[in-house]
Amino acid sequence: MPVRPARWVPAVLAAALVLPLLGAPAGATSYDAGLSAPREDSYYPDHGDPGVDTLHYALDLTWQRASRTLSGVADIRLRATTGAPSFQLDLGRALHVSEVTVDGERATTSHDGDVLRIDSPVVADRRYDVRVVYRGTPRPTPAPTTRGDFQSIGMAVTADGQLRTMQEPYGAFTWYPVNDHPSDKALYDVRVTAPRGWVGVSNGRLVSQRRTSKQTTTRFHLEHPAASYLVTLAVGPFAHRTATGPHGLPLSYWLPRGEVAHYLKALRHLPDDLRWLEARLGRYPFESAGVVVVPGASAMETQTLVTFGRQTWGRPIEARETMVHELAHQWWGDTVTPSDWRDLWMNEGMAMYLEARWSSEHTDITWRDWVQAFRGSNSFSREEQGGPGAYDPEMFATDCVYFCTALMYETLRKKVGDRDFWRIVRQWPQRTPDTNVTRAGFERYAERVTGDELTSFLDRWLNRKSWPMATAPDWPPRS
Numbered sequence: 001m002p003v004r005p006a007r008w009v010p011a012v013l014a015a016a017l018v019l020p021l022l023g024a025p026a027g028a029t030s031y032d033a034g035l036s037a038p039r040e041d042s043y044y045p046d047h048g049d050p051g052v053d054t055l056h057y058a059l060d061l062t063w064q065r066a067s068r069t070l071s072g073v074a075d076i077r078l079r080a081t082t083g084a085p086s087f088q089l090d091l092g093r094a095l096h097v098s099e100v101t102v103d104g105e106r107a108t109t110s111h112d113g114d115v116l117r118i119d120s121p122v123v124a125d126r127r128y129d130v131r132v133v134y135r136g137t138p139r140p141t142p143a144p145t146t147r148g149d150f151q152s153i154g155m156a157v158t159a160d161g162q163l164r165t166m167q168e169p170y171g172a173f174t175w176y177p178v179n180d181h182p183s184d185k186a187l188y189d190v191r192v193t194a195p196r197g198w199v200g201v202s203n204g205r206l207v208s209q210r211r212t213s214k215q216t217t218t219r220f221h222l223e224h225p226a227a228s229y230l231v232t233l234a235v236g237p238f239a240h241r242t243a244t245g246p247h248g249l250p251l252s253y254w255l256p257r258g259e260v261a262h263y264l265k266a267l268r269h270l271p272d273d274l275r276w277l278e279a280r281l282g283r284y285p286f287e288s289a290g291v292v293v294v295p296g297a298s299a300m301e302t303q304t305l306v307t308f309g310r311q312t313w314g315r316p317i318e319a320r321e322t323m324v325h326e327l328a329h330q331w332w333g334d335t336v337t338p339s340d341w342r343d344l345w346m347n348e349g350m351a352m353y354l355e356a357r358w359s360s361e362h363t364d365i366t367w368r369d370w371v372q373a374f375r376g377s378n379s380f381s382r383e384e385q386g387g388p389g390a391y392d393p394e395m396f397a398t399d400c401v402y403f404c405t406a407l408m409y410e411t412l413r414k415k416v417g418d419r420d421f422w423r424i425v426r427q428w429p430q431r432t433p434d435t436n437v438t439r440a441g442f443e444r445y446a447e448r449v450t451g452d453e454l455t456s457f458l459d460r461w462l463n464r465k466s467w468p469m470a471t472a473p474d475w476p477p478r479s
């Protein structure tokens with residue numbers, strides 16, 4: 001997710017876990033790549049259940065625009081992490097469940113609030129096939145933030161009946177049954193049927209598209225496991241365009257019909273911007289890249305397919321900046337994902353840092369301007385929001401997580417030198433792809449690369465509400 005420079009910014013700126021193989025059956029449908037070590041979130045413990053490790057979701061969704069009804073059949077392969085008489089998934093209260101089976105046997109359920117409890121005993125480390133049949137009009141849920149560009153999260157139905165979703169830190173549960181926590185990555189196959197003239201879009205590769213006189217059905221396959229906040233679904237009047245990125249990477253653009261030329265103007269640079277990122281981060285980690293442009297006022301780094309709100313698009317250069325931010329997340333956030341929302345700083349700070357580096361090379365905003373902006377944020381947002389590694393849970397993804405952390409990364413660069421700093425930037429997402437990571441793991445890794453003790457440095461920058469540097473915040477930045 002991007003954040004725009006705030007009021008204090010100069011006018012020029014206004015512009016891992018290694019998991020054992022748990023007795024998996026051989027064959028293509030074991031979905032071992034979806035194995036995770038789910039945990040309870042320290043910030044938002046009401047979402048997700050560490051007793052469940054989902055491996056694969058096969059979602060078959062139909063959107064009826066006239067009645068505003070989403071009908072879904074979710075086939076979920078999951079592993080119980082502990083023995084229990086029942087287990088649970090997150091599912092929005094606006095969706096009505098008509099049938100649940102576990103390994104083909106009908107199960108009794110209770111649906112209290114946004115939690116679906118399934119009364120079927122489970123044994124630790126055994127795998128189960130769960131089917132949930134449901135329908136209803138999705139309703140978003142309040143966002144735990146004071147940000148202006150999103151007050152609610154999850155699936156939204158627009159006035160003309162389109163669907164789009166922004167679901168960080170949670171909200172996938174507003175449109176499908178899910179273990180809605182980033183520590184539980186899973187594989188996805190999504191089939192979506194949209195009314196005539198419209199099309200449904202999700203992450204990964206487009207496998208097929210079939211049109212009849214009444215509807216269009218599309219199927220998508222995601223090759224690498226994703227956290228639920230990185231899954232997207234959009235239904236609307238999209239035109240599809242394709243392009244080719246570095247080393248033949250397939251690019252997929254789903255754009256509002258009738259405005260294709262406008263959006264392609266900024267997107268024509270996307271292959272170059274991916275090359276710029278690959279020069280710093282190594283090879284792009286997934287099977288495809290692209291964007292779906294939806295009604296909305298924010299942007300999200302949804303895996304392989306960025307979800308971009310059209311109100312956020314702005315001028316082409318600003319759209320490129322934001323796109324670079326979301327693409328940087330494909331490394332920092334998507335292939336390696338924090339296990340706990342407390343560690344949001346790790347990926348937002350780096351996406352911000354790389355966005356600013358790109359901006360300083362491609363626009364009239366200098367690196368000095370950016371560093372000054374980061375220092376400005378540190379001088380006021382820390383006290384209000386908390387340090388970026390100890391932020392107020394009611395202020396999710398506000399300025400400090402981005403700007404305070406970006407200044408921390410810049411200070412780390414000066415402290416350890418360019419060679420070690422850029423080695424960390426490049427290698428951290430590559431050494432354990434498709435996993436979850438922690439602050440302790442990052443500290444150990446950065447200390448190993450640099451040979452320095454960094455715990456006290458990171459504690460000072462991430463935990464403190466007060467200015468973390470020896471020099472005053474209003475000092476002119478060194479370049």
Ligand SMILES: [Zn+2]
Binds near residue numbers: 001002003301347
């Ligand atoms: Zn972001």
